[in-house]
Amino acid sequence: MPVYASRAWITRNYKGLQDKIQLVPIDLWKRPAWYKEKVYPENKVPALEHNNVVIGDSLDVVKYIDNNFEGPSLLPNDPAKREFVEELLAYTDKFVGAVYARLRGGGDAWI
Numbered sequence: 172m173p174v175y176a177s178r179a180w181i182t183r184n185y186k187g188l189q190d191k192i193q194l195v196p197i198d199l200w201k202r203p204a205w206y207k208e209k210v211y212p213e214n215k216v217p218a219l220e221h222n223n224v225v226i227g228d229s230l231d232v233v234k235y236i237d238n239n240f241e242g243p244s245l246l247p248n249d250p251a252k253r254e255f256v257e258e259l260l261a262y263t264d265k266f267v268g269a270v271y272a273r274l275r276g277g278g279d280a281w282i
């Protein structure tokens with residue numbers, strides 16, 4: 172499972188939402204046309220469709236699931252700790268992006 176989709180999947184499982192959020196796996200090497208046309212025009216994974224609205228970008232999906240579904244909260248209540256979490260998330264997002272860019276042969280995507 173791609174790393175970006177993994178964090179949405181982990182969120183779903185951590186919150187015990189296996190029966191509420193259905194997984195629709197797609198082959199990234201042979202992406203079906205319907206995904207781009209009808210679900211997520213950016214054609215990236217993951218995306219979440221809920222109440223006829225599509226949320227893309229894994230961090231937004233993670234936050235959406237955390238805020239709109241039941242289950243244990245992913246974020247601490249303390250605002251200072253929440254801020255720290257946001258910082259960590261932003262950092263890991265940059266880090267993973269840089270690793271991917273490097274693996275794809277890009278040279279200028281260091282943190």
Ligand SMILES: N[C@@H](CCC(=O)N[C@@H](CS)C(=O)NCC(=O)O)C(=O)O
Nearest residue numbers: 173174175214215216217228229230
């Ligand atoms: N910032 C996006 C990145 C998502 C992403 O790049 N997903 C990859 C799979 S790991 C993808 O679908 N790539 C297709 C493409 O770039 O065309 C997120 O966090 O969801």
